[in-house]
Amino acid sequence: MDALNAIVALANFVLVPAIAYGSQLALGALGVTLIYGILRFSNFAHGDTMAFGTMVTVLATWGLQAMGVSLGPLPTALLALPVGILGCMALVLVTDRAVYRFYRAQKAKPVILVIVSIGVMFIMNGLVRFIIGPGDQRFADGERFIVSARTFKDMTGLEEGLAIKTTQGITVITAVIVVALLFWFLNRTRSGKSMRAYSDNEDLALLSGINPDRVVMITWLIVAALATVAGVLYGLDKSFKPFTYFQLLLPIFASAIVGGLGNPIGAIAGGFVIAFSEVTITYAWKKVLGYALPESLEPEGLVQLLSTDYKFAVSFVILLIVLLFRPTGLFRGKAV
Amino acid sequence: MSETMKKTALFALVAGLIVFTGLFQSWNTALLILNMGLISAIMSLGVNLQWGFAGLFNVGVMGFVALGGLATVLVAMPPVGEAWAAGGARVLAGLATGAALLVAVVLLRRAMRPGRARALVTLVVLVGGFFVYRAVFDPGVEAVEAVNPAGTGYLGGLGLPVLLAWPVGGLLAAGAAWIIGKAALGLRSDYLAIATLGIAEIILAVLKNEDWLSRGVKNVNGLPRPLPYEIDLQNDPGFVETVQGFGLDPVTSSSLAVKLGYAGLFSVVLLVILLAAQLALNSPWGRMMRAIRDNETAAEAMGKDVTRRHLQVFILGSAVCGIAGAMMTTLDGQLVPTSYQPLRFTFLIWVMVIVGGSGNNFGAVLGGFLIWFLWVQVEPMGYWLMQMITAPLAEDSALKAHLLGSAAHMRLFTMGLLLLLVLRFSPRGLIPER
Numbered sequence: 001m002d003a004l005n006a007i008v009a010l011a012n013f014v015l016v017p018a019i020a021y022g023s024q025l026a027l028g029a030l031g032v033t034l035i036y037g038i039l040r041f042s043n044f045a046h047g048d049t050m051a052f053g054t055m056v057t058v059l060a061t062w063g064l065q066a067m068g069v070s071l072g073p074l075p076t077a078l079l080a081l082p083v084g085i086l087g088c089m090a091l092v093l094v095t096d097r098a099v100y101r102f103y104r105a106q107k108a109k110p111v112i113l114v115i116v117s118i119g120v121m122f123i124m125n126g127l128v129r130f131i132i133g134p135g136d137q138r139f140a141d142g143e144r145f146i147v148s149a150r151t152f153k154d155m156t157g158l159e160e161g162l163a164i165k166t167t168q169g170i171t172v173i174t175a176v177i178v179v180a181l182l183f184w185f186l187n188r189t190r191s192g193k194s195m196r197a198y199s200d201n202e203d204l205a206l207l208s209g210i211n212p213d214r215v216v217m218i219t220w221l222i223v224a225a226l227a228t229v230a231g232v233l234y235g236l237d238k239s240f241k242p243f244t245y246f247q248l249l250l251p252i253f254a255s256a257i258v259g260g261l262g263n264p265i266g267a268i269a270g271g272f273v274i275a276f277s278e279v280t281i282t283y284a285w286k287k288v289l290g291y292a293l294p295e296s297l298e299p300e301g302l303v304q305l306l307s308t309d310y311k312f313a314v315s316f317v318i319l320l321i322v323l324l325f326r327p328t329g330l331f332r333g334k335a336v
Numbered sequence: 337m338s339e340t341m342k343k344t345a346l347f348a349l350v351a352g353l354i355v356f357t358g359l360f361q362s363w364n365t366a367l368l369i370l371n372m373g374l375i376s377a378i379m380s381l382g383v384n385l386q387w388g389f390a391g392l393f394n395v396g397v398m399g400f401v402a403l404g405g406l407a408t409v410l411v412a413m414p415p416v417g418e419a420w421a422a423g424g425a426r427v428l429a430g431l432a433t434g435a436a437l438l439v440a441v442v443l444l445r446r447a448m449r450p451g452r453a454r455a456l457v458t459l460v461v462l463v464g465g466f467f468v469y470r471a472v473f474d475p476g477v478e479a480v481e482a483v484n485p486a487g488t489g490y491l492g493g494l495g496l497p498v499l500l501a502w503p504v505g506g507l508l509a510a511g512a513a514w515i516i517g518k519a520a521l522g523l524r525s526d527y528l529a530i531a532t533l534g535i536a537e538i539i540l541a542v543l544k545n546e547d548w549l550s551r552g553v554k555n556v557n558g559l560p561r562p563l564p565y566e567i568d569l570q571n572d573p574g575f576v577e578t579v580q581g582f583g584l585d586p587v588t589s590s591s592l593a594v595k596l597g598y599a600g601l602f603s604v605v606l607l608v609i610l611l612a613a614q615l616a617l618n619s620p621w622g623r624m625m626r627a628i629r630d631n632e633t634a635a636e637a638m639g640k641d642v643t644r645r646h647l648q649v650f651i652l653g654s655a656v657c658g659i660a661g662a663m664m665t666t667l668d669g670q671l672v673p674t675s676y677q678p679l680r681f682t683f684l685i686w687v688m689v690i691v692g693g694s695g696n697n698f699g700a701v702l703g704g705f706l707i708w709f710l711w712v713q714v715e716p717m718g719y720w721l722m723q724m725i726t727a728p729l730a731e732d733s734a735l736k737a738h739l740l741g742s743a744a745h746m747r748l749f750t751m752g753l754l755l756l757l758v759l760r761f762s763p764r765g766l767i768p769e770r
Contacts, residue, residue: 041526042526042529042530044529099756099760102760110525110526111391111393111525111526112759112763114393114525114526114529115686115690115755115759116756116759118683118686118755119687119752119753119755119756119759120752120756121683121752122679122683122687122748122749122751122752122753122755123748123749123752123753123756124752125679125748125752126745126746126747126748126749126750126751126752127749129742129745129748130742130745130746130749131742133741133742134745246678246679247537249533250530250533250534250537253530253533254530254534257527257530305466307545309541309544309545310538310541310545312534312537312538312541313534313537313538313541315534316531316534316535316537316538319530319531319534320519320520320531320534323520323523323527323531324519327523327527
């Protein structure tokens, strides 16, 4: 019984949250990695792109809610998601046309593009705060839990409950669908193949008649969709606050780099590596160990390796270790 | 127009803007802008050392600035005797254990041959050592934080004159930069950027959570000042007599006098650092740095130790940021860890350097003043603009209220726009590198 309780407690406090957070990070990191692979710079504005897409979705959700539209047990935000994606696509295409294209034509150094993306970050950040304000916005509605801790306890008769929030379930399912679509697109369609070719060897791709403008445009469209989905899922799961999205930049970059920049599979793996380490290292293990160990060994303290406020430190240390010992990431990324 | 003419004109323009503020808003605001402008100029000189001289992309400025702020507390606040008695020794022992652990790991790794066994031993020593460290450290922290948590709850500082904190802030930042540089400087430019971004967040997390060190989010208030308090000036008959002789109000003029005093102190520091940076730029060392920046391979072929030089300039630049951070906390009179935001303390400094002109010290200084002025003044300007735009709307319209309420966020937008415009149309900045 104790062993079962330990497993349930572990699932409830570590596995489920980490899987949901990992999916969100993976989607974010995919966006960063695609931009790195095709446009060849680290996009510092990615967190704020996510925030913008989410903001449009939040506004659309409020509109739908005001009209009385709902999805029943599912959050209304899912209906508003396409609007958010379209809004985000419009924004990144305008940004690319107005800002990035000039530097691409100049063949500017990657670090110049990074500085340019900092400027874009300021603008997007200001825009989001201007429109929706810097405060916390909740926009999740519908059923809160797929399985609540109480029902689980009643069902199984265990002491520990297992709660799975609707948003966590949606996060994982959506992430799986999005990733499957993305890989199908990259591996099976003509446009996807030309994207991969362009990422692998730009000169050779140009020589074989691939239109670079088209590749870049498709990349931005995909990135906008990924960023919006990632942002909305994160916002549903926690809450939407522009500054938090800016801070997500660090774990997202860590995921992309740990997996290997420019490598989509790496980005997914990296997202889960970072999420699981953040959650396991900042979780207080007292409860789980209390069940798992014999009574005499039961720990007195919280057995928390680091306080939750240090979660950035965790992603950072992993990032540094990977960079020092395997600079191209777990899955071989590219080095420009 | 000659180079010097342009330079003078631009600086005159910024001076004019500040005087204009003084005439039309208040001299108090003008002096506030001047003081923070001086500090911003020093920070952007530090970033310019790293980016303009050596091409190092450091986006962890906020961390070094915050370390400077910590130095002010550690140097100037009086020590809390009770807390030291309760757990000071234990905290120090804990820190020593942690340091010894890291040294042990490094020595072990040197002694053993690379392979699976070494990785395993490293891991075991690190994880086991971590628990030992926490066992020594945690009770000490708890004891210290239990001492009058509402008033102190930390170890306090050394009770030394606050001006001493400025060089100490530089040293603290330099020490942190040395550790970071050792680990991260071999990396590619954008990896270095992410690494420094992360370090800054970690330094801030430490400031926010290690209450025994910095009181965390409870803030440290009432830092000693290098200058007299306004109230003392107002009670000083000599001062009152002098200002009344000029026909001034003693209350206003005492506040102005203190701010002018800070401006004087900061100007001295700025001039010293600017002079040093100018001498460095024109010395053989400066030429070598630029040679490394422009072509690392060629510089290496000429026998220059690129990694060492990078480490050197990274430490110097960070130290300058640390000094500026200590000055800023001294000016504020309090350490508020939650007030450190990357947009304000890292990326805004970058806007200053890029807009002013990277690689040119005068450009960095100009950028510091100009961008700080805009950062402060865009807010009222944005509000005014919004009032003009929303004037036709009804008085109770929700849109009007929202637009007016959001006007403050225009400043981020403006800074981004400015950065992009300069990068596009004048990529070398207002005062380009010669």
